[in-house]
Amino acid sequence: MVDIITSCQLPVASCQSSFISQKEIKISICSLNIWYTDTQAIEDVSLDIEKNKVTAIIGPSGCGKSTLIRAMNRMNDIIPSVKVKGEILLDGENIYGEDIDVVGIRRRIGMVFQRPNPFPKSVFENVAYGLKINGLIKKKEELIEKIEQALKDAALWSEVKDRLGDSALDLSGGQQQRLCIARALAIEPEVILFDEPCSSLDPTATAKIEELIQELKKKYTIVIVTHNMQQAARISDFSAFLLLGKLIEFNRTDKIFTHPEDKRTENYITGRFG
Amino acid sequence: MKKFFRRGKGIEFLFLFFALASVFFLAGIVVVLFSSGLLILRTVTLREFILGRYWHPLFYEPPAYGILPIILGSFWVTLGAMCIAIPLGVGAAVYIAEVASPQLKEILKPVIELLGAIPSVVYGFFGVVALAPFIMRLFDLPIGFTALTASILLGLMALPTIVTISEDVISSVPVLYREASYALGATKLETAAKVVFPAAFPGIVTAIILGMGRAIGETMVVMMVAGGSAIIPRSFLQPVRAMTATIGLEMGEAASGSPHMHALFGIGCVLFVLTLLFSIAAERFSIRFRRQVGI
Ligand SMILES: Nc1ncnc2c1ncn2[C@@H]1O[C@H](COP(=O)(O)OP(=O)(O)O)[C@@H](O)[C@H]1O
Ligand SMILES: [Mg+2]
Numbered sequence: 001m002v003d004i005i006t007s008c009q010l011p012v013a014s015c016q017s018s019f020i021s022q023k024e025i026k027i028s029i030c031s032l033n034i035w036y037t038d039t040q041a042i043e044d045v046s047l048d049i050e051k052n053k054v055t056a057i058i059g060p061s062g063c064g065k066s067t068l069i070r071a072m073n074r075m076n077d078i079i080p081s082v083k084v085k086g087e088i089l090l091d092g093e094n095i096y097g098e099d100i101d102v103v104g105i106r107r108r109i110g111m112v113f114q115r116p117n118p119f120p121k122s123v124f125e126n127v128a129y130g131l132k133i134n135g136l137i138k139k140k141e142e143l144i145e146k147i148e149q150a151l152k153d154a155a156l157w158s159e160v161k162d163r164l165g166d167s168a169l170d171l172s173g174g175q176q177q178r179l180c181i182a183r184a185l186a187i188e189p190e191v192i193l194f195d196e197p198c199s200s201l202d203p204t205a206t207a208k209i210e211e212l213i214q215e216l217k218k219k220y221t222i223v224i225v226t227h228n229m230q231q232a233a234r235i236s237d238f239s240a241f242l243l244l245g246k247l248i249e250f251n252r253t254d255k256i257f258t259h260p261e262d263k264r265t266e267n268y269i270t271g272r273f274g
Numbered sequence: 275m276k277k278f279f280r281r282g283k284g285i286e287f288l289f290l291f292f293a294l295a296s297v298f299f300l301a302g303i304v305v306v307l308f309s310s311g312l313l314i315l316r317t318v319t320l321r322e323f324i325l326g327r328y329w330h331p332l333f334y335e336p337p338a339y340g341i342l343p344i345i346l347g348s349f350w351v352t353l354g355a356m357c358i359a360i361p362l363g364v365g366a367a368v369y370i371a372e373v374a375s376p377q378l379k380e381i382l383k384p385v386i387e388l389l390g391a392i393p394s395v396v397y398g399f400f401g402v403v404a405l406a407p408f409i410m411r412l413f414d415l416p417i418g419f420t421a422l423t424a425s426i427l428l429g430l431m432a433l434p435t436i437v438t439i440s441e442d443v444i445s446s447v448p449v450l451y452r453e454a455s456y457a458l459g460a461t462k463l464e465t466a467a468k469v470v471f472p473a474a475f476p477g478i479v480t481a482i483i484l485g486m487g488r489a490i491g492e493t494m495v496v497m498m499v500a501g502g503s504a505i506i507p508r509s510f511l512q513p514v515r516a517m518t519a520t521i522g523l524e525m526g527e528a529a530s531g532s533p534h535m536h537a538l539f540g541i542g543c544v545l546f547v548l549t550l551l552f553s554i555a556a557e558r559f560s561i562r563f564r565r566q567v568g569i
Contacts, residue, residue, distance in 0.1 A: 073457060113457075117453070120473050120567065134458075
């Protein structure tokens with residue numbers, strides 16, 4: 001299993017960012033280090049995620065964006081070689097703490113992946129899955145209601161309402177990705193993590209997802225990994241720039257894109273590398 | 275000649291020749307099988323042949339060529355074998371793919387593959403000297419050569435096919451599906467039971483059908499331990515006669531060109547059609563599996 005070392009004894013205050021209101025912090029990443037066997041993928045990253053905001057993680061390919069976002073719902077646990085040191089606080093509670101219920105954490109923090117990955121089941125069953133395994137429904141009518149709501153929230157209902165019994169694999173890529181979002185929404189998480197959700201989609205499908213994310217932040221806290229600079233600028237409130245596993249700069253998105261403080265950030269967003 | 279082979283065309287023709295040769299031999303076998311087998315229809319009708327209840331090709335006047343008891347014999351031992359091989363095989367495959375540590379997997383996989391490499395006569399020998407006497411004592415029977423004895427051995431023989439293919443199939447369910455399930459708060463067990471297994475299911479069915487094909491086509495073991503009386507079986511503790519064993523046992527004593535010989539070829543035709551249907555079904559499920567997991 002994953003070897004977790006929690007020696008981060010720093011006071012939470014050291015992870016503070018001045019532009020984030022302390023009362024509104026949903027997730028606080030504190031001196032996080034992650035290794036794959038012996039290579040370090042994340043090096044001493046500290047970062048706060050504000051409630052009901054969109055936080056973008058940007059950086060060139062291989063800089064550790066996926067590793068970082070997957071640390072937030074302990075998705076890295078399923079890779080045997082991963083070692084984690086540091087803390088990630090969800091509402092003040094360390095999700096890498098000793099007695100933590102990992103399955104419970106994942107229920108509170110949903111995730112949408114880079115490649116749309118609906119189950120090879122019907123549209124209906126895809127959304128029902130999380131509700132059923134988490135025992136969130138008692139009656140059949142309630143299940144149908146919740147599924148309809150989730151599909152509406154994911155802006156997919158009008159397109160699939162007549163084909164709920166069809167295989168999810170028959171949907172287009174963009175529809176599949178929105179189905180994955182609906183599936184995540186159905187269990188009413190508090191945070192939703194998006195790891196490059198649009199990288200396999202065409203511009204129209206991408207625009208739909210971006211619009212959806214704007215809508216979702218009213219109810220959920222959102223973290224999104226993207227290598228598309230324009231996308232980060234369009235949809236995020238805060239941006240974190242990663243380079244070679246280190247957090248180079250974290251600020252309000254407008255600041256990052258107009259007045260980056262670090263030369264490397266400036267080079268990256270102006271397209272001089274990566 | 276040298277020059278001919280130096281060009282790519284020469285090699286191409288050579289492989290085309292090999293490919294055509296195997297098609298040719300296969301076609302030849304089918305033609306011989308059916309041209310002899312269908313001759314039995316001169317002696318009896320198709321209905322009498324397939325549904326006839328008596329197989330008395332020799333020493334009876336008139337002889338009877340009904341193969342229903344023999345078809346049912348094959349059916350019973352195959353059914354029995356599957357009752358043993360499916361739960362054991364699929365269970366073992368799930369265990370190896372989902373639960374076993376990588377080190378244990380390294381040991382189990384080759385051991386199970388090795389089971390498949392043991393010649394069937396060895397299984398038969400084991401059946402004669404160990405399993406049949408055991409069954410005889412266990413059920414207090416006059417003789418240990420029964421449908422059950424053959425079923426157990428055939429089940430063991432079908433295991434490697436079922437385990438190996440099922441394990442491959444389960445392991446090839448993309449990690450994407452597992453991740454999606456974990457991300458929704460599912461445990462490892464829930465993920466295995468509700469996502470991985472259903473996704474792998476058509477592939478597992480393929481494995482089972484191929485295992486059944488192995489069992490129904492197996493000759494040596496059923497000849498050695500099934501007992502061999504061509505009567506319609508009423509219990510697993512009775513001796514039975516399977517199609518393969520009938521051909522194997524009687525080919526030597528049937529006069530060439532006789533209705534008996536044609537009837538044996540006719541049984542061969544039935545076997546051929548059955549195994550062909552199995553292969554088609556297996557391929558169908560395999561296509562469905564590949565579509566489902568996107569490979
Ligand atoms: N499963 C893994 N095993 C070993 N190394 C990995 C694994 N996943 C990612 N890495 C390495 O960790 C680094 C960061 O990867 P990743 O987080 O996927 O980057 P990004 O998402 O920014 O492209 C890369 O150098 C990558 O090669
Ligand atoms: Mg990535």
